[in-house]
Amino acid sequence: MSLRLSPVILLMILPLAGCSALSALGAASTPLEVFELRALAPEQPARRTRDVEVVVEEPVATGALATERIMIRPAPLSAQYLPGVRWADPAPAMLQTMLLRSLAETGAFNSVGRGPVGTRADYAVLGELTDFQAEVAEGQGAQVRVRLMLRIVREGDARVTARRTFESVAPAADTDAATIVDAFDAALRSMLADMVPWILDRV
Template sequence: MNARVRLLLLLLPLLATGCSAISALEDASEPLEVYELRTPQVQRAGTRRNVEVVVEEPVGSGALAVERIMIRPAPLQAQYLPGVRWADPVPVMLQTLLVRSLTEAGALGSVGRRPLGTNGDYAVLSELTDFQGESGEGVSGATIRVRLVFRIVRERNATVVATRAFSATEQSLSTDAVAIVEAFDRATTRVIADAVPWIVSHTR
């Protein structure tokens, strides 16, 4: 075997690896369809009070705190819908919806992601425990589960004022991305619509 043939044989695996890497990069660069949830419509909650509320970004596991739309085919398995994503990572998206809905309630002097001064009057902390669809063998659609555990903290003395979990379940009639997103929208609307008056009532 001459030197040229030996060199070619050595380079073939490297060339194959390079082609695989290029293929993976091309797949990763394919654009994904982007979805976002609507801001829930909430009832105005009485007279405006001069209270500043800071809504912290919800804390969630690594599987939930991403831009992808999660579907669990089994309790211990996490997959994501192909070709689609949320407009923002899920915790950021939920924080935005909470800030907007609390602002529209009209009962608080200021609502934001950060305090206007050194600190606000209250902070709304939350943990995201469910934000996924669940499908099983032989099931045509998916069950959408959304659950947030809220804690309201009085900033001046770091006291937990109240703690409560809010959850909602909605059924998607198919595993089509649009149908699943619409079910997520309904479930998230229910959770936030229930949470907003509770938050307002505990930030006095």
């Protein structure tokens, strides 16, 4: 036996389906609040500029980290993203920009960029991003963890001249988006304060 709907019932159902579709479309088009982090301003510019060109490559990262969404881990093996917010750029690109600007602000090098000015640069800074998330702690707070493995490569002979893993952790009083972003900012600025002089000493 086939079920047939009367024209009156169909006229009642169609507007409801349309409202549902419009509601879903409206939710999908709601703009996300955008956050960006600050580069590190040097306490004192370099006394002299070295005739050296440095390229900062975009760090590699897994798919879960290579996104503009802000990751939060409620458990060690669980990854979620804060709703309604995002970074201005995917995390690896944002880190590249922050490190590049922080190095450029020192005035220590003739050129710092994403690519060489000529055929090749003198040194390249390569990274691998392994942690970039907020981890829910006991109670209502969280802590932000950032971990980046860096290598300095001399372009002339492709030799790795230095390598080091940098890690920084900063507490967040709660899991509110603004609080989490402030903790990311604190963790990254602390890590940049270690990375920049390390690179300056080895290039």
